[in-house]
Amino acid sequence: MSRAKKAMLAFSMMFLLFITTMEAYATTYDTYIYSFWGRAMPSTAAYTPSRILRGADIGVEPFVELSDVAVLDGKIYLVDAGSNRVIICDHQWQMVKEIKTFGKDGGDSFNKPQGIFISQKDKIYVADSGNERILIFDENFDVIHEIRKPPSSFLEDLPFVPTKLAVDKADRIYVIAKGIYEGIIELDSGGAFNRFTGVNKVSVNPVDYFWKVIGTQKQKEQMALYIPTEFRNIDIDPTGFLYTISLPNKEELKTITKDPIKRINPKGEDVLRREGYVGVVGDIHVGTEKMTSFVDVVVDDSGRYSGLDATRGRIFTYDDDGNLLYIFGGLGNQMGTFTRPVALAYHGQDILVMDGTSNTITVFEPTAFGLHVNAATRHQYVGNYEEAASYWEKVNALDTNYDLAYVGIGKALYRNKQYKEACYYFKQGSQKEYYGMAYQKYRKEVLRRWFGPVMTLVILGILLGLLWRLFKRRGSRQC
Amino acid sequence: MLKDFIQFPWYIVTHPIEGFYDMKFEKKGRLTVALTFIGLMALVNIFGLLYTGFMVNHYNPFFMNSIMQIIYTIMPLLLFCIGNWSITTLVDGKGKFKEIVMVVGYAAFPYLIVTILNMVYSNFITPSEAAFYYFFRTFAYGIMLFLLFTGTMVIHEFTVKREMVTVILTLIAMAVIIFVALLFFSVIQQIQGFMYSIYKELTLRM
Numbered sequence: 217m218s219r220a221k222k223a224m225l226a227f228s229m230m231f232l233l234f235i236t237t238m239e240a241y242a243t244t245y246d247t248y249i250y251s252f253w254g255r256a257m258p259s260t261a262a263y264t265p266s267r268i269l270r271g272a273d274i275g276v277e278p279f280v281e282l283s284d285v286a287v288l289d290g291k292i293y294l295v296d297a298g299s300n301r302v303i304i305c306d307h308q309w310q311m312v313k314e315i316k317t318f319g320k321d322g323g324d325s326f327n328k329p330q331g332i333f334i335s336q337k338d339k340i341y342v343a344d345s346g347n348e349r350i351l352i353f354d355e356n357f358d359v360i361h362e363i364r365k366p367p368s369s370f371l372e373d374l375p376f377v378p379t380k381l382a383v384d385k386a387d388r389i390y391v392i393a394k395g396i397y398e399g400i401i402e403l404d405s406g407g408a409f410n411r412f413t414g415v416n417k418v419s420v421n422p423v424d425y426f427w428k429v430i431g432t433q434k435q436k437e438q439m440a441l442y443i444p445t446e447f448r449n450i451d452i453d454p455t456g457f458l459y460t461i462s463l464p465n466k467e468e469l470k471t472i473t474k475d476p477i478k479r480i481n482p483k484g485e486d487v488l489r490r491e492g493y494v495g496v497v498g499d500i501h502v503g504t505e506k507m508t509s510f511v512d513v514v515v516d517d518s519g520r521y522s523g524l525d526a527t528r529g530r531i532f533t534y535d536d537d538g539n540l541l542y543i544f545g546g547l548g549n550q551m552g553t554f555t556r557p558v559a560l561a562y563h564g565q566d567i568l569v570m571d572g573t574s575n576t577i578t579v580f581e582p583t584a585f586g587l588h589v590n591a592a593t594r595h596q597y598v599g600n601y602e603e604a605a606s607y608w609e610k611v612n613a614l615d616t617n618y619d620l621a622y623v624g625i626g627k628a629l630y631r632n633k634q635y636k637e638a639c640y641y642f643k644q645g646s647q648k649e650y651y652g653m654a655y656q657k658y659r660k661e662v663l664r665r666w667f668g669p670v671m672t673l674v675i676l677g678i679l680l681g682l683l684w685r686l687f688k689r690r691g692s693r694q695c
Numbered sequence: 696m697l698k699d700f701i702q703f704p705w706y707i708v709t710h711p712i713e714g715f716y717d718m719k720f721e722k723k724g725r726l727t728v729a730l731t732f733i734g735l736m737a738l739v740n741i742f743g744l745l746y747t748g749f750m751v752n753h754y755n756p757f758f759m760n761s762i763m764q765i766i767y768t769i770m771p772l773l774l775f776c777i778g779n780w781s782i783t784t785l786v787d788g789k790g791k792f793k794e795i796v797m798v799v800g801y802a803a804f805p806y807l808i809v810t811i812l813n814m815v816y817s818n819f820i821t822p823s824e825a826a827f828y829y830f831f832r833t834f835a836y837g838i839m840l841f842l843l844f845t846g847t848m849v850i851h852e853f854t855v856k857r858e859m860v861t862v863i864l865t866l867i868a869m870a871v872i873i874f875v876a877l878l879f880f881s882v883i884q885q886i887q888g889f890m891y892s893i894y895k896e897l898t899l900r901m
Contacts, residue, residue: 648750655750
C-alpha cells in the first residue's frame with residue numbers, strides 16, 4: 217500500500233466517521249437551554265426525531281386535519297377533525313381500530329372533534345365540538361353516554377363547544393369550551409354541571425383604569441373589554457391536579473404571558489412550582505419578536521411536563537420544581553420541525569408531536585443524554601437522590617453547561633454530609649440557596665475542628681505574655 | 696509615605712472638619728495621594744465584581760468589562776468635581792478645582808477600606824448573614840457621601856445651609872452636563888453621517 221493510498225483510506229475513514237456521527241444526532245436546529253443568567257446556552261440534544269408518520273404509515277386513509285392525540289398503556293389514540301374519525305394504534309403504530317360511525321346501526325358520526333382523553337378506567341372521552349357534545353365510549357367503542365349542554369345558567373344563549381377535556385379518577389370531567397371565560401367547566405360523571413375551576417384572574421393596569429373612570433359612556437364602549445383569559449388546553453396528572461394552558465389575551469401578546477402554564481389544585485388555585493432559574497414561560501427575552509404561545513401541555517407520573525409552543529414550534533420540558541430540562545423542535549419543513557403544531561403526547565420515553573397542517577405525527581426519541589436526564593428527574597421526584605446523582609454525573613459528562621446536573625450531584629453530596637464538595641457543585645450550578653445551606657454546615661465543621669487548637673494557642677499566648685511581663689519587672693527591679 | 700497614605704487620610708476620617716481644614720490651609724494633603732485613591736477605587740470595584748462571595752455576587756462574569764468599570768467609577772466622580780466647581784465659582788466658593796479633586800480622593804479612602812474588608816468578609820457568609828454585607832456596603836457609600844459633604848463645605852468655606860443648597864445645585868449641574876454631552880454626541884454623529892454621505896456622493900460621482 218502506497219502512502220497516498222493510505223492517506224486516502226484514512227481520509228475516507230474519517231469522512232465516514234464524520235458522516236455517521238452526523239447521522240446520529242441530526243437535528244435541523246440547535247438545541248439550547250437557558251442558564252442561570254438567562255442566557256441561551258448551546259446544549260446537548262435531549263431528543264431527536266426518529267419517525268414521521270402519515271396516514272399511510274398506519275394503514276389508514278390520509279389525515280385531513282389532525283387535532284388531538286392521547287396515549288394510554290402504549291395505545292395511541294388519534295383524532296382527525298378533518299375526516300371526522302378517531303384512529304387507535306398499538307404501540308407499534310399498527311392500526312387497531314378506526315371509528316367513523318358508532319351508535320345504533322352506526323347511524324351516528326363525529327363532527328369536527330377537537331379533543332380526546334382516555335381515563336384510567338379505559339373509557340374514551342371525545343369532545344365532539346361540531347355536534348356540541350361530549351361522547352363517552354367504553355373500550356369496545358360503544359357509546360355509553362352522551363353529554364349535551366349542561367342545564368345551567370352560565371351557557372344561557374351560548375353554544376356549548378367543548379374542545380379539550382380531562383377526566384380524573386372519580387370520573388369528573390374537566391372541559392374547556394369555546395368562549396367560556398369563567399374557567400374550566402367541571403362536570404360530574406353524569407354530565408351535570410358542578411362548578412367552574414381555575415379561573416384566570418383579570419389584571420387591569422392602573423392607567424387604563426384611570427381613563428375608564430373619567431371616560432364618557434361612549435368612550436368606555438370603545439375600549440377593550442376586560443375579560444379573563446380563556447383556557448386553551450388541559451391535562452391531568454395521576455394525583456388529580458390539572459395542568460392547563462391559558463390563551464394569552466391581546467394585551468399580553470406584546471409581553472411575556474404571566475404564567476401560561478398552571479397547575480390547578482382541587483380548590484381551583486394555581487400551585488405550579490416555579491423554582492427554576494427562568495420562569496415556566498417558554499422562551500425568555502423574545503424582544504420585539506412574538507412571544508411563546510403554548511397550545512398543549514402533557515404531564516407524566518414523575519412530575520415532568522412539557523409545553524408545546526406554536527410560535528416557534530418548540531417543546532419546553534420542565535421538572536416538578538419548574539426547572540427547565542430541555543428544549544427541542546422548531547418550525548420548518550424538515551424532519552423534526554413542524555408547520556402548525558397542535559398536540560403533544562408522551563409515549564413511553566418518546567414524545568409525539570402532532571402537526572395540524574402537514575398532518576404528520578413526529579416521533580421524538582430520547583438520546584442517551586435525554587434518557588439520563590429523564591431518569592435523574594424521575595429518581596429525584598421519588599427522593600432517590602443517590603440514584604439521581606449517578607445519572608446526573610452521566611448527564612454532566614455529556615453536557616458540562618447543564619446547571620441542573622451540578623445541583624443534582626450537590627444534593628446527593630449534601631445528604632451524604634460531604635458539605636465542602638456539595639458547596640463546589642452548588643456553586644457550579646449557580647444554586648445560591650442550596651450553596652448557602654451547604655456552606656453554613658461546612659463552616660460549622662471547620663470552626664468546630666479549629667476552635668480547640670486556636671483557642672489553646674491564644675490562651676497560651678496570653679499566659680506567656682503575662683509571664684514575660686513578670687520576668688521583665690523582676691529584671692528591672694534587680695537593675 | 697505611610698504618613699501620606701494612611702495617617703493623614705485616617706485623620707480626615709476621624710476629624711473631617713479639621714482634617715479638610717488642614718488639607719486646605721496647612722497643605723497637608725497631596726494630589727497624588729487623592730488620585731491614587733480614586734484609581735484604587737476603580738480597581739477595587741473591578742475586583743469586587745469578580746471576588747465578592749458567591750452568595751451576594753449577582754454579577755454575570757460573562758459581561759465583565761474592566762474598561763467600562765473604570766469609566767463607571769471615574770465618570771461620576773469627575774462629573775461631581777466639574778459640577779461642583781462650576782456651581783461654587785458662581786456662588787463665591789473659595790475652593791479651587793484641585794482642592795475639589797483632593798476632597799473626592801480623600802473621601803474615597805474609607806470607602807476603599809470598608810469595601811475591601813467587606814469583599815473578604817462576603818466570602819465567608821451564609822444567606823442569613825447577607826444583610827450584614829449589604830449594611831456595610833451602604834455604610835461605605837454613606838461615609839463617602841458624608842466626607843464629600845463636609846469636605847466641599849470646608850474648602851469652600853460655606854455654612855451647612857449654604858452647602859446643602861450647593862449640593863442640590865451641583866446635582867442639577869451634573870444632570871445638565873450629561874444632557875449637553877449627549878446632545879453634543881448626537882450632533883457630532885449627525886455631522887459625521889452628513890460628511891460621510893457627501894464623501895460617498897463625491898467618490899461615486901468621480
